[in-house]
Amino acid sequence: MRSNASDTVATILHHMPQVLFSLHWETGKFLYLGPGYETIWERPSPASDHGEEEPKKEFFFQDWLEHFVAEDRSQVAGFLEELRVDQRQRLECRITLPGNGIKWVLLMAIKKKAAHGHEIFGTVEDITAQEESRSVMQHFADRKNTLLQLLSHDLLGPLSTIQLSAGLLAGPEPLDEQDAAEILGLIALNCTRSVHLIQNLVNDEFLTSSESQLLKQRVELVAKMKLIVSEFRDSPNGHSHLFDFNCSAETLFVNIDEAKFTQVIINLLSNAQKFTPAGGSIELRLDQKDGRILLEVKDSGIGIPDSIKPFLFEKFTRARRVGLRGEPTIGLGMSIIKTIVEWHEGSIDIQSREGEGTTVSIVLPLITTQNEG
Numbered sequence: 001m002r003s004n005a006s007d008t009v010a011t012i013l014h015h016m017p018q019v020l021f022s023l024h025w026e027t028g029k030f031l032y033l034g035p036g037y038e039t040i041w042e043r044p045s046p047a048s049d050h051g052e053e054e055p056k057k058e059f060f061f062q063d064w065l066e067h068f069v070a071e072d073r074s075q076v077a078g079f080l081e082e083l084r085v086d087q088r089q090r091l092e093c094r095i096t097l098p099g100n101g102i103k104w105v106l107l108m109a110i111k112k113k114a115a116h117g118h119e120i121f122g123t124v125e126d127i128t129a130q131e132e133s134r135s136v137m138q139h140f141a142d143r144k145n146t147l148l149q150l151l152s153h154d155l156l157g158p159l160s161t162i163q164l165s166a167g168l169l170a171g172p173e174p175l176d177e178q179d180a181a182e183i184l185g186l187i188a189l190n191c192t193r194s195v196h197l198i199q200n201l202v203n204d205e206f207l208t209s210s211e212s213q214l215l216k217q218r219v220e221l222v223a224k225m226k227l228i229v230s231e232f233r234d235s236p237n238g239h240s241h242l243f244d245f246n247c248s249a250e251t252l253f254v255n256i257d258e259a260k261f262t263q264v265i266i267n268l269l270s271n272a273q274k275f276t277p278a279g280g281s282i283e284l285r286l287d288q289k290d291g292r293i294l295l296e297v298k299d300s301g302i303g304i305p306d307s308i309k310p311f312l313f314e315k316f317t318r319a320r321r322v323g324l325r326g327e328p329t330i331g332l333g334m335s336i337i338k339t340i341v342e343w344h345e346g347s348i349d350i351q352s353r354e355g356e357g358t359t360v361s362i363v364l365p366l367i368t369t370q371n372e373g
Contacts, residue, residue, distance in 0.1 A: 018123040025083065025111055025118040028061035040105065040126050041067060042097045069094040069102060076107070083111040083120060092127065104131040133215060154197055158190035165190075214257040214343055218367060221252045221293065222286060225265065229284050232269050240278040247286040252293055253367040256344055264337050268297040268360050271333065275358070276301030293366045298359040304352040312350060313338045 020034040030046070037045040046059040061080060065073050072093040079091045091107045109122030165183045169175065175183070226245050233243040265284070272282045280300040287294040304312070312334050334350075341348045345365055352358035 018125045020121075020123055022119055022121050023061060024114075024116075025080075025120050027117075028080070030059045030061070030064070031119065033059065037124075040103065040124060041095060042101070043067075067095055069096055079107060079109070080120070083109065087111050092131075103128045136215065155194055158194045158197075161190045162187050214260065216255050216257050216344075219254055219256050219258050219261075221254050221256075221295075222247050222250065224258070224262070225284055225286060225295070228262065228265055228269070232273070232282075237273065241273060241276060242279070242281040244281065244283040245285075246283065249286070249288055252286060252288060254293060254344075254364050255367055256364070257340075260340050261344065264340050264362075265295075265297070267333050267337060272297055272299035272301060272358070275299070275303075280357075288366060291366055293364045295362040295364065296359055298357065300357040303354040303356055303358055304350070305354055309350075309352070 017036075018034075019036040019040055020032065021030060022032045023030045033045060035045070046057060046063075065076060068076050075091060076093055079089050079093075082089050088110050089108070093105060093107065094102050095105050097103060104127050106125045106127045107122060108125075109120050111118050111120050113119075165187045168183055169180065225247075229243050229245040232238050269282065269284065276282060276299045282300075283296075283298045285294075285296040285298065287296075314335060338348050341362055341364075347363045349361045350358065351361070
């Protein structure tokens with residue numbers, strides 16, 4: 001019975017996300033170091049392979065410090081020293097791996113009085129993923145603030161001119177046709193400049209965000225895609241096209257980076273809108289087949305010439321085209337879309353005929369009932 005209990009405890013310790021440790025506070029000698037050490041540090045543990053509580057050789061806190069990033073060692077040393085005053089401590093710091101790799105870890109410890117002095121009990125947890133997510137979030141928070149500053153600064157001039165011009169047109173003094181035409185021309189010019197500024201900022205943000213790390217999560221795709229189509233349909237330019245959404249299932253779950261994949265769909269629908277004449281149809285269709293999800297964006301637009309089809313997925317491609325209503329292009333969209341889809345373990349295909357429209361198909365893995373957990 002005792003053997004079974006010991007085996008159970010050993011199994012739990014081996015699969016815990018944290019490494020348990022204890023050390024003698026006065027001497028810094030480790031008394032126990034859990035089996036997860038090798039997983040986090042990616043190096044042999046000084047603890048015994050047979051699970052004894054005593055290390056196979058004496059291992060001290062000063063030896064342990066060598067496995068932390070040099071700039072963080074003073075903080076780790078201070079972490080131990082501060083237990084002199086405070087019985088509980090926590091610290092986020094970096095450890096070194098073989099091959100110059102680095103991980104973020106969370107140290108937590110308490111100090112307890114023991115038979116021969118004091119003993120420290122603690123845990124080490126790998127928080128690298130959380131730190132990277134936090135870094136990405138901070139990066140985009142900074143970019144958001146920069147974009148807001150750019151918009152507020154660079155749009156202030158054109159919008160002020162538009163406001164002033166509109167005031168002149170609505171003023172009590174009548175204007176002759178030439179003056180009115182000049183003011184209307186000034187309003188149109190500043191509107192165009194403002195729209196181009198916003199488009200450039202959006203394009204730049206799309207390019208930048210595509211280079212960041214994926215933050216995947218479980219997402220219900222049907223409701224998400226239905227909402228995006230609805231937003232296009234209700235947009236100022238959406239009434240000139242027939243937007244439709246169709247799906248063969250009520251719910252479909254996928255593991256995606258929601259922000260990036262949303263950008264992909266918005267980009268595809270925007271392209272369909274750019275190259276579909278007024279009155280044309282644009283459909284987003286979802287289907288489930290053989291454990292995969294098929295997503296299609298289909299339009300009745302002008303199609304893609306055969307001459308540029310081989311270059312659609314190239315960066316800065318010669319396949320760039322201005323939209324039917326003069327919408328600009330940066331020629332990078334499909335290249336980035338393909339990259340993001342492949343990051344999601346998916347594939348993308350484009351079928352098009354000139355004068356008949358285009359269908360962009362994306363295939364993604366489906367989260368089934370068996371693998372949702």
